[in-house]
Amino acid sequence: MKFVFFHLMPYTGVENTDAGWPVPNGPFDPRQAAELYRVYVDTLAYADECDFDWIGCNEHHFSPYGMMSNPNIIAGALAFRTKRAKIAVIGNLVPLNNPIRIAEEYAMIDCMTGGRLVAGLMRGIPHEYIAYNIPPSESWERQREAVALIKKAWTEPQPFGWEGKHYRFRAVSIWPRPFQQPHPPLVVSATTIDSARFAAEIGATMGMVLLADYPSAQQIINVYRETAREHGWEPTADNILIGMHCCIAETDDEALEQLRSAQNYFQNVLMTPQRNAQRIVLQQTRYHRDEQNREHWESRLRKRAVQSLEEQIEAGVVLCGSPETVVKQIKRANAELGNGIFNLTMKVGNLPDAAVRRGMELFRDRVKPHVRDAVASPATL
Amino acid sequence: MKQQIELPSGELTYEVVGEGHPVLFLHPAGGVRWSPFHEGLARSFKVYVPIMPGFDGTPFHESVRSMEALAGVVGEFVDRAIGGNCDVIGHSFGGWLAAWLAVLRPDRVEHLVLEAPAGFRPKGSPGLPREAQALRAALFVHPEKAPPSADPARMLANHQALPHYGGGARDTDDALVARLREIAAPTLILRGTADPLIPDESVQLLRMHLRHAYLIYIWDASHAIEIDQPERMLGVVESFLKRSDAFIVNWETAAVG
Numbered sequence: 166m167k168f169v170f171f172h173l174m175p176y177t178g179v180e181n182t183d184a185g186w187p188v189p190n191g192p193f194d195p196r197q198a199a200e201l202y203r204v205y206v207d208t209l210a211y212a213d214e215c216d217f218d219w220i221g222c223n224e225h226h227f228s229p230y231g232m233m234s235n236p237n238i239i240a241g242a243l244a245f246r247t248k249r250a251k252i253a254v255i256g257n258l259v260p261l262n263n264p265i266r267i268a269e270e271y272a273m274i275d276c277m278t279g280g281r282l283v284a285g286l287m288r289g290i291p292h293e294y295i296a297y298n299i300p301p302s303e304s305w306e307r308q309r310e311a312v313a314l315i316k317k318a319w320t321e322p323q324p325f326g327w328e329g330k331h332y333r334f335r336a337v338s339i340w341p342r343p344f345q346q347p348h349p350p351l352v353v354s355a356t357t358i359d360s361a362r363f364a365a366e367i368g369a370t371m372g373m374v375l376l377a378d379y380p381s382a383q384q385i386i387n388v389y390r391e392t393a394r395e396h397g398w399e400p401t402a403d404n405i406l407i408g409m410h411c412c413i414a415e416t417d418d419e420a421l422e423q424l425r426s427a428q429n430y431f432q433n434v435l436m437t438p439q440r441n442a443q444r445i446v447l448q449q450t451r452y453h454r455d456e457q458n459r460e461h462w463e464s465r466l467r468k469r470a471v472q473s474l475e476e477q478i479e480a481g482v483v484l485c486g487s488p489e490t491v492v493k494q495i496k497r498a499n500a501e502l503g504n505g506i507f508n509l510t511m512k513v514g515n516l517p518d519a520a521v522r523r524g525m526e527l528f529r530d531r532v533k534p535h536v537r538d539a540v541a542s543p544a545t546l
Numbered sequence: 547m548k549q550q551i552e553l554p555s556g557e558l559t560y561e562v563v564g565e566g567h568p569v570l571f572l573h574p575a576g577g578v579r580w581s582p583f584h585e586g587l588a589r590s591f592k593v594y595v596p597i598m599p600g601f602d603g604t605p606f607h608e609s610v611r612s613m614e615a616l617a618g619v620v621g622e623f624v625d626r627a628i629g630g631n632c633d634v635i636g637h638s639f640g641g642w643l644a645a646w647l648a649v650l651r652p653d654r655v656e657h658l659v660l661e662a663p664a665g666f667r668p669k670g671s672p673g674l675p676r677e678a679q680a681l682r683a684a685l686f687v688h689p690e691k692a693p694p695s696a697d698p699a700r701m702l703a704n705h706q707a708l709p710h711y712g713g714g715a716r717d718t719d720d721a722l723v724a725r726l727r728e729i730a731a732p733t734l735i736l737r738g739t740a741d742p743l744i745p746d747e748s749v750q751l752l753r754m755h756l757r758h759a760y761l762i763y764i765w766d767a768s769h770a771i772e773i774d775q776p777e778r779m780l781g782v783v784e785s786f787l788k789r790s791d792a793f794i795v796n797w798e799t800a801a802v803g
Contacts, residue, residue: 310765313739317763321746323753326794328778329765335782335794336760 166499166539169253169508170212170525171221171408174205174239176229177515179434186292186442187227198232204518206242211522213247215529219283221253221508226296230435237270244277252278255352255372255406255508256285259315260307261297264332265339267311268318272343280344285352286312286369288360291452292442301452305359307331312367319348352406356465357458361385365392365400374408374508376482377468379501381461382407386502402505407498410477411484411509412516413491413524413532420486423520424513425474431514432470440470484509488531495536553622556607560596560627564588568632569787570624571595572640572647574770575664575674575708576685576701577602581693583772586780591787594632596623598643600707602700613665613711613719617646624654633787634731635659638744638769639708642666645752646722648729657787658733661779662741662769665719666748674705674743685770687740692773726755733759734786738767738774760786760794 178197183189212220222239225231233239240252252274257267267286275282288308294301310329317325317337324338343349353364355371364371371389376382386405393400410431412424443466446452453459469482477483481501484494495507509528512521550557563584569591571584578595587593598616600606610616620643624632634655636644641663648655675681678698682689685696733756737749753761762782767774785793 322750326760326762327765328762328782
C-alpha cells in the first residue's frame with residue numbers, strides 16, 4: 166500500500182472569512198506567508214524521510230484555502246530536496262491553464278526529479294473557474310481536449326500542430342520531453358460518475374477526496390472499474406487513490422482534540438467562501454453534465470459539512486487516533502474500498518506544524534510498518 | 547459545371563469553382579464530396595476538381611494502371627487545364643496521389659496539403675470498410691454534417707475503382723516512401739484525432755521523410771476532416787496556402803485568454 170503526504174498549504178491565522186468570493190487579501194501578511202512557505206516546504210521534504218511514497222500538492226486560487234496558485238513551483242522547490250518519494254502534483258487545473266505550458270512544466274519536473282513526477286490532470290472545482298475567467302460550462306470540453314493535447318505534446322516524436330475547439334497551436338515541440346516514457350503516470354479526480362469514466366477512459370489513476378461515506382465512494386469506484394474494462398484494461402489497487410484527513414497522535418484523545426480544532430478552522434474559515442462561490446457557479450452554469458452528476462458531487466460535500474468528527478470516524482472517512490487506531494482505520498477503509506493509495510492531508514486547517522511533524526514520525530515508526538504490505542500492489546505506478 | 551478535357555491517355559472530367567490562385571483538389575476513394583470546406587476555399591482560390599478515371603461512372607484510361615501512372619495523368623491535367631503552377635490538396639486516396647504528383651512534377655506543385663493521406667498505413671492495416679454503416683462510422687465523427695454526396699452506396703461503388711490502380715488493399719506504398727525526400731514543396735499534413743483509418747504512425751512517417759513539412763492534428767475529426775470540421779480545416783489550409791511557412795504565426799488579434 167502506498168501513502169501520499171499531501172499538503173494544501175493553507176494560510177493560517179485568519180479569524181473568519183467573509184462569505185463573498187474571492188476572499189479579500191487585505192489581511193494577508195507577506196511575512197507570515199514567507200514563513201509558512203519555508204515551514205511547509207520543509208515539512209513536505211521531511212515526508213521523504215518519513216517513508217511516504219508520494220509527496221503531494223495541488224492548485225487553488227484566490228483564498229487562504231491553499232497558497233499554491235501554481236503547484237509546479239512547489240514541485241520545483243522539492244525536486245532537489247527529496248531523493249526517493251514521487252512528486253505528485255495532483256494537480257494542475259487543466260481547463261484553466263495553457264495545456265502546452267502544463268506539458269512543459271510537468272516535463273521539466275519529471276526530468277529534474279529523474280522520473281519521479283506523478284502528473285495530476287484535474288478539471289478543477291467549480292469556483293476556480295472564476296479566477297481565470299473560464300466558462301464552467303465548457304469544463305468538460307476543455308478538459309478532454311486539453312488532456313489529449315498534453316499527451317500529444319509529451320509523446321509526439323516530431324513537431325506538430327493542433328487545431329481544436331478551445332486550443333490552437335501551429336507548431337509544438339516541447340523541450341524537455343518527460344523523463345518517464347511514454348509519459349508520467351496520470352491521476353485524475355473522480356468525484357462524479359462522469360469524472361470516474363473519464364479517468365478510466367484515459368488510463369489514469371482515479372482520485373477521490375473528502376468522502377462522505379463508503380457506499381457513494383464504492384459506486385464511483387465501480388463505475389471506474391467497469392469503464393476501464395470497457396476500454397480494455399483492468400485497474401489494480403494502485404489505480405485507486407483515496408484522500409482523507411489524517412491526524413496521528415500518541416493517544417486517541419489527543420488526536421481527536423487536535424483534529425477537532427483543526428477541522429473547525431478548515432470547515433468554518435477555509436471552506437465557507439468556497440461553498441458560497443461554488444453554489445453560485447453550480448446554479449448558473451452547466452459545470453456538471455446532468456443532475457445526477459451534480460447531485461453526487463453536492464451531496465458529498467453537504468453531508469461532509471455537517472458531519473461531526475465522531476461521525477466521520479464512525480463512517481471511516483477520516484483517519485484519527487493513536488498509531489494503533491489509525492492502522493485499524495486504514496485497514497478498514499482499504500477492505501471497503503480496495504484502494505492501493507491513501508492520500509493523507511495531515512496539515513488540516515490550522516493544525517500546528519509541530520503536531521503535523523510528530524504525526525508524520527508516528528506514521529513512519531508505528532503505522533507504515535503495519536500497513537505497507539496490507540494490499541498486494543502491483544507496481545503500475 | 548462539369549467539363550471534359552482530352553489528355554494523351556484519355557478523357558478526364560473535372561469541375562472548376564471560384565477565382566484566384568489555382569488549387570487542385572484530388573478526391574478520396576469515395577469520390578468528390580462537396581462541402582463547406584470547398585465552398586470556403588472557392589472564395590479565395592480557383593479550385594480545380596478532376597474526377598479520376600473510373601470514378602463516378604467515368605471510363606478508366608486503360609494504359610493507366612498504377613498510382614504513379616495516375617499521377618502522370620494528373621500532371622497532364624495541370625499542364626493543359628491549369629497551365630501553370632498550383633497548390634495541391636489531396637484527401638486520403640487523393641492525398642496518396644498528390645504525393646506522387648509532387649514527386650513527379652515538382653515544377654508544378656507550390657504547396658502540398660495531404661488530408662488523412664492513404665498510401666502510408668502500417669503493414670497489415672485492414673482495407674476500407676465494405677458495409678455502409680461501418681463506412682460512415684469510419685469517415686465521420688459528425689455524420690449529421692455529411693452532404694448528400696456522401697451517400698454510402700455511391701462511395702462504396704467508387705471504392706471498386708481502387709484495384710485498377712493497384713491500391714485496393716495497399717497499406718504502405720514503399721516506392722513512394724523511398725521518393726518522399728524528393729518532394730520540395732512545403733507540405734501540410736492533416737490528421738483527424740478520431741481517424742480510425744489513418745493512424746498517427748502514418749502521418750508521423752510522412753513528417754519524418756518529407757524535407758519541408760508541417761503536421762497538424764484536427765481535434766474532434768475523423769477521416770473526412772473537411773466534413774467533420776470544415777471551418778477548422780479551411781482556416782489552417784487557407785492560412786498555409788496564403789502565408790506558407792509564416793502560417794505558424796498567429797496573425798489574428800484576440801483578447802488574452
